[in-house]
Amino acid sequence: MSDRSLMDQLELAVEAMLHSHQAALAPDPELGALLDVAGDLRYLPREQFLKALQSDLQDEGEAMTTAATQPVREGFRTITPYITTENVMGLNEFMKNAFGAEETFRTTGSGGGYHIEMKIGDTMLMIGGGGSYKGPGHPTSLHMYVPDVDAAFERAVAAGATPVMRPTDQDYGDRDSALKDAFGNEWYLATHKGASYQRPGLGTVTPYLHPTGAEELIRFLQTAFHADPYEVDVVPEEGNRIVHAKLRIADSVIELGEAHGPWQNMPTMLFFYVDDADAWYDRAIKGEAIPVAPPSDLPYGRCGIVRDGWGNEYYIATPPSGQ
Amino acid sequence: MVLAKTNPVQSDDEQRLIEAAQRDPAQFAELFDRHARRVYAFVASRVRNRHEAEDVTSEVFHQALRNLKQYEYRGIPFSAWLFRIAANALAQRGRELAREQGTAIQTEPITDADAERRAMLFQLVGILPEDQQRVIALRYTEQKSLREIADDMQRSEAAVKQLHYRAIENLRKQMEGRQ
Numbered sequence: 001m002s003d004r005s006l007m008d009q010l011e012l013a014v015e016a017m018l019h020s021h022q023a024a025l026a027p028d029p030e031l032g033a034l035l036d037v038a039g040d041l042r043y044l045p046r047e048q049f050l051k052a053l054q055s056d057l058q059d060e061g062e063a064m065t066t067a068a069t070q071p072v073r074e075g076f077r078t079i080t081p082y083i084t085t086e087n088v089m090g091l092n093e094f095m096k097n098a099f100g101a102e103e104t105f106r107t108t109g110s111g112g113g114y115h116i117e118m119k120i121g122d123t124m125l126m127i128g129g130g131g132s133y134k135g136p137g138h139p140t141s142l143h144m145y146v147p148d149v150d151a152a153f154e155r156a157v158a159a160g161a162t163p164v165m166r167p168t169d170q171d172y173g174d175r176d177s178a179l180k181d182a183f184g185n186e187w188y189l190a191t192h193k194g195a196s197y198q199r200p201g202l203g204t205v206t207p208y209l210h211p212t213g214a215e216e217l218i219r220f221l222q223t224a225f226h227a228d229p230y231e232v233d234v235v236p237e238e239g240n241r242i243v244h245a246k247l248r249i250a251d252s253v254i255e256l257g258e259a260h261g262p263w264q265n266m267p268t269m270l271f272f273y274v275d276d277a278d279a280w281y282d283r284a285i286k287g288e289a290i291p292v293a294p295p296s297d298l299p300y301g302r303c304g305i306v307r308d309g310w311g312n313e314y315y316i317a318t319p320p321s322g323q
Numbered sequence: 324m325v326l327a328k329t330n331p332v333q334s335d336d337e338q339r340l341i342e343a344a345q346r347d348p349a350q351f352a353e354l355f356d357r358h359a360r361r362v363y364a365f366v367a368s369r370v371r372n373r374h375e376a377e378d379v380t381s382e383v384f385h386q387a388l389r390n391l392k393q394y395e396y397r398g399i400p401f402s403a404w405l406f407r408i409a410a411n412a413l414a415q416r417g418r419e420l421a422r423e424q425g426t427a428i429q430t431e432p433i434t435d436a437d438a439e440r441r442a443m444l445f446q447l448v449g450i451l452p453e454d455q456q457r458v459i460a461l462r463y464t465e466q467k468s469l470r471e472i473a474d475d476m477q478r479s480e481a482a483v484k485q486l487h488y489r490a491i492e493n494l495r496k497q498m499e500g501r502q
Binding site for chain 2: 008018034037041042044045046049062226
């Protein structure tokens with residue numbers, strides 16, 4: 001068939017198809033192949049529609065991102081380490097003397113002990129215990145950036161901490177040290193040798209875990225809390241042992257490294273402030289977290305508790321509106 | 324325009340895009356760009372007109388964005404997840420219309436493979452010469468006659484007919500090379 005004849009027949013068939021909304025049939029295979037294409041083009045989306053929808057989705061996505069990065073409780077990030085100890089007043093004094101911590105809030109907790117909120121640099125910490133609280137202590141490991149690690153180390157020792165490692169220059173660009181306090185907590189004091197004494201992306205204080213089975217814990221945190229392991233350092237000659245990893249959860253970071261030497265698993269408590277405690281709790285349970293207490297309404301908000309296979313407990317809370 | 328692969332196996336690149344959008348929903352736009360034509364093709368043959376196709380497609384992507392954190396690969400490609408949302412949205416719409424009007428919609432449902440083929444075709448339209456693209460858009464999405472298109476483009480009817488034929492022929496050849 002000549003091009004002209006084919007062109008005319010195509011035009012007639014397309015015209016009929018567009019008006020009848022039925023696919024056109026053609027006895028000629030050459031014309032049939034063209035009509036197959038034309039038939040599919042009836043479903044071609046309008047570019048203006050796609051652009052407008054993409055713009056709407058962009059706006060909605062940006063709004064969701066903004067909402068996700070708004071602090072759920074003013075001054076707090078998503079994750080706050082929560083240390084419990086029988087001698088909470090002793091810990092309170094130590095943190096003030098050793099690190100210049102500022103007490104911002106104190107109340108009696110639901111278990112009859114004190115609940116105290118402390119601020120060090122840009123980071124909030126919770127400590128609890130004492131009073132009639134007879135529950136277990138939860139010491140923890142904390143990685144803290146200070147302007148002058150040598151001076152901070154001496155100040156902490158003077159306040160009663162036991163030296164574990166004196167300040168030492170590390171090849172990863174930090175000058176590090178380690179101390180243990182009288183309440184069982186480990187403090188890794190460091191000064192980053194860069195534009196700022198804090199590493200970019202980290203707050204003043206970051207919780208640090210030493211699980212046996214770091215890879216499995218990372219996997220758990222990914223499934224339970226959508227953690228993003230954005231930095232994982234391994235030693236290939238030691239079976240890819242994870243020496244250090246940073247995981248981002250919402251606006252917070254958790255550090256961890258495989259248990260070794262004196263750095264062993266220390267079940268800790270992490271307090272999550274989230275926009276929807278029920279949704280986060282459900283997701284954690286689906287991610288194989290162990291249920292401890294389902295979300296319920298408490299004086300400080302709606303809160304549920306889960307645990308992982310390493311004994312770490314995660315309080316998942318949404319504060320009452322207006323806080 | 325980058326032509327997305329239309330096979331159902333999820334690439335690492337796509338997986339990274341999904342994870343990025345799960346962390347930061349503002350990055351969903353790129354996933355939309357990859358899948359919009361595919362979903363539209365899937366939806367359009369199951370509804371009565373373009374207006375409904377746009378409504379349902381819009382609903383599918385808004386739902387996908389809001390529920391993106393619930394998506395996990397586990398062998399189900401992202402496109403199949405979107406098709407499932409689309410199928411649910413269409414079923415819901417069908418039930419509502421049947422309740423309101425007492426009749427079920429008669430449509431020409433297509434297979435997922437047909438939707439993939441149409442998605443590829445729609446992407447190929449984007450790489451046609453500009454005047455051919457314009458003729459295709461006016462003819463099929465605006466449903467304008469040759470005369471109206473000729474007036475819009477300030478060309479003769481014969482020239483528009485020729486552009487239309489060349490565009491369809493180009494697309495046929497391109498599709499043949501990809502099937």
